[in-house]
Amino acid sequence: MFWNKDIETLDRKALEGLQFKKLSKALGDAASTPFYKKMFGEKGVSVEKIRSLEHLKDLPFTSKADLRLSYPDGMVCVPRSEIVRLHASSGTTGKSTVIFYTAQDIADWADLLARSMMATGATRDDVLQNMMGYGLFTGGLGLHYGAERLGCMVIPSSSGNSLKQIQLMQDFHTTVIHITPSYALHLADVVAEQGIRPPDIGVKKAYLGAEPYSEETRNKIQDQWGLDAYNSYGLSEMNGPGVAFECEHRTGMHLWEDFYIMEIINPDTGERLPDGEEGELVLTHINREAMPIIRYRTRDLTRILPETCPCGRVHRRIERIKGRTDDMLIVGGVNVFPSQIESVLMRIPEVGNNYQIVLDRKENLDRLHIRVELYSKMFQGDMEGINALKKKLVEELRALITVNPRIELLEPGSLPPSTGKAVRVIDNRKI
Amino acid sequence: MPQQISVFAENKPGKIERISGILGSNGINMRAITISDSGDYGIIKILVDKPADGCNALKAEGIAATLKDIVAIRIDDSPGGLHKASAVLASNGINVEDAYGFTVRQSGNEAVFVFQVKDVRKTEQILQGAGFSVLGDKELYLL
Numbered sequence: 001m002f003w004n005k006d007i008e009t010l011d012r013k014a015l016e017g018l019q020f021k022k023l024s025k026a027l028g029d030a031a032s033t034p035f036y037k038k039m040f041g042e043k044g045v046s047v048e049k050i051r052s053l054e055h056l057k058d059l060p061f062t063s064k065a066d067l068r069l070s071y072p073d074g075m076v077c078v079p080r081s082e083i084v085r086l087h088a089s090s091g092t093t094g095k096s097t098v099i100f101y102t103a104q105d106i107a108d109w110a111d112l113l114a115r116s117m118m119a120t121g122a123t124r125d126d127v128l129q130n131m132m133g134y135g136l137f138t139g140g141l142g143l144h145y146g147a148e149r150l151g152c153m154v155i156p157s158s159s160g161n162s163l164k165q166i167q168l169m170q171d172f173h174t175t176v177i178h179i180t181p182s183y184a185l186h187l188a189d190v191v192a193e194q195g196i197r198p199p200d201i202g203v204k205k206a207y208l209g210a211e212p213y214s215e216e217t218r219n220k221i222q223d224q225w226g227l228d229a230y231n232s233y234g235l236s237e238m239n240g241p242g243v244a245f246e247c248e249h250r251t252g253m254h255l256w257e258d259f260y261i262m263e264i265i266n267p268d269t270g271e272r273l274p275d276g277e278e279g280e281l282v283l284t285h286i287n288r289e290a291m292p293i294i295r296y297r298t299r300d301l302t303r304i305l306p307e308t309c310p311c312g313r314v315h316r317r318i319e320r321i322k323g324r325t326d327d328m329l330i331v332g333g334v335n336v337f338p339s340q341i342e343s344v345l346m347r348i349p350e351v352g353n354n355y356q357i358v359l360d361r362k363e364n365l366d367r368l369h370i371r372v373e374l375y376s377k378m379f380q381g382d383m384e385g386i387n388a389l390k391k392k393l394v395e396e397l398r399a400l401i402t403v404n405p406r407i408e409l410l411e412p413g414s415l416p417p418s419t420g421k422a423v424r425v426i427d428n429r430k431i
Numbered sequence: 432m433p434q435q436i437s438v439f440a441e442n443k444p445g446k447i448e449r450i451s452g453i454l455g456s457n458g459i460n461m462r463a464i465t466i467s468d469s470g471d472y473g474i475i476k477i478l479v480d481k482p483a484d485g486c487n488a489l490k491a492e493g494i495a496a497t498l499k500d501i502v503a504i505r506i507d508d509s510p511g512g513l514h515k516a517s518a519v520l521a522s523n524g525i526n527v528e529d530a531y532g533f534t535v536r537q538s539g540n541e542a543v544f545v546f547q548v549k550d551v552r553k554t555e556q557i558l559q560g561a562g563f564s565v566l567g568d569k570e571l572y573l574l
Binding site: 387 | 437439440469471472473474494495496498
């Protein structure tokens with residue numbers, strides 16, 4: 001089933017022609033923003049010289065750090081009155097990465113998700129329970145609008161509160177769930193604890209995203225729930241979910257090439273790699289009015305699957321994300337950088353400079369432990385002070401990373417010293 | 432004003448062994464020890480004959496230790512002995528935050544009650560006014 005058959009099955013040459021047309025506009029728009037005006041000026045880039053898709057590789061990359069430099073709106077190319085929404089994701093330090101949308105951008109994004117959902121066989125008769133977080137995070141609202149565009153009934157249940165989720169699924173006959181893989185596993189256990197067989201709930205499809213997982217985990221989720229699980233890929237810098245989505249064949253995610261130009265590069269040298277080779281995914285958004293982003297380094301590792309898909313879509317597929325080229329952690333679907341945690345610890349004088357981040361998965365839910373040493377000179381000698389310090393650490397970290405950490409206060413000298421290659425992150429999770 | 436040593440310690444085996452070892456090898460004699468625990472960690476409070484030296488010895492080994500002011504009074508080592516003192520504290524609205532007591536070697540019926548409060552000086556004055564013998568630091572350490 002096709003949402004927009006013309007675009008989805010356009011022949012390769014025509015698709016590339018469309019990409020180039022959109023790229024030229026995006027480059028012109030970008031060059032009008034304070035950020036790219038400066039960047040292109042400094043690097044001697046003139047967008048008029050980009051006369052084919054091939055020339056894209058001559059342009060500089062945009063990184064997450066660049067987005068921070070442009071904070072709050074240095075990459076926006078439309079007047080403020082045209083903006084209808086913003087979303088934000090975690091930056092590498094205190095400042096978030098903010099993305100802006102015009103009304104047209106929101107409509108286009110919804111359209112892309114309606115296309116993605118229809119590629120999985122979903123229709124207006126489906127009931128989608130959206131268990132991704134609503135708010136600044138794009139996962140919730142992004143799919144919400146797409147499902148409404150398709151004509152589904154949406155249950156905006158957001159994340160957490162398992163018993164309520166189960167009740168909603170039963171009472172309103174949910175057929176599609178949008179969920180993180182770890183929560184899908186956890187929820188199946190909670191359903192079973194209620195004495196219900198998960199397949200009896202009647203969910204037919206699961207859209208899995210926001211965190212890396214393995215094919216084994218997909219199979220397990222499919223078996224436990226008796227459903228088909230589809231891999232979904234997105235990042236807020238490129239709108240959010242709906243950048244790439246699996247079709248009914250579930251053999252890699254079609255990356256919507258009329259919206260994005262994809263490249264795979266060697267993360268060390270920045271050189272472009274041929275289709276089929278694994279490297280870092282680089283994306284150029286060519287279909288956004290408010291905020292074009294050129295050659296964005298996603299830091300996600302994958303490869304382009306060169307074979308054509310039996311579904312007939314010309315948009316090439318990418319393989320499931322293999323990992324990251326930076327130290328970003330994904331905790332319960334939320335992106336967390338160790339540098340964010342460090343920035344909080346460093347401004348609290350009662351703790352020392354050494355710390356350790358330990359990740360565990362208990363009952364299929366991620367747990368974030370932060371181990372810090374008490375700084376001897378700041379010890380006041382009573383339990384009250386220690387408990388207050390622990391509370392302050394939890395609150396300040398939660399405010400920045402939105403994940404609730406468990407703080408382990410250690411005696412001075414318990415952790416390896418900060419010099420040299422101290423292991424800061426211990427990830428005990430199996431994905 | 433007397434003081435005791437307060438030590439931050441993780442809730443793990445071997446912690447008292449380490450602390451007592453350091454104090455012992457530095458010639459510090461312990462008079463009393465209490466531990467309050469809060470799951471992963473706790474606070475160990477130690478009354479010693481030379482608090483400043485003891486605290487410095489622990490800090491020199493990298494231990495988070497500090498000195499805390501305390502109130503110490505003599506009470507009768509007989510039924511109702513502590514009650515007499517606590518009645519004075521209660522009637523003056525003084526909250527005892529952390530306390531312990533011990534009897535004194537070779538003394539017939541004497542015990543010592545040691546505790547932490549917000550306002551040490553005021554508490555000492557109230558107890559002295561009520562006829563209690565408040566121990567000064569030298570007196571307490573050399574018991």
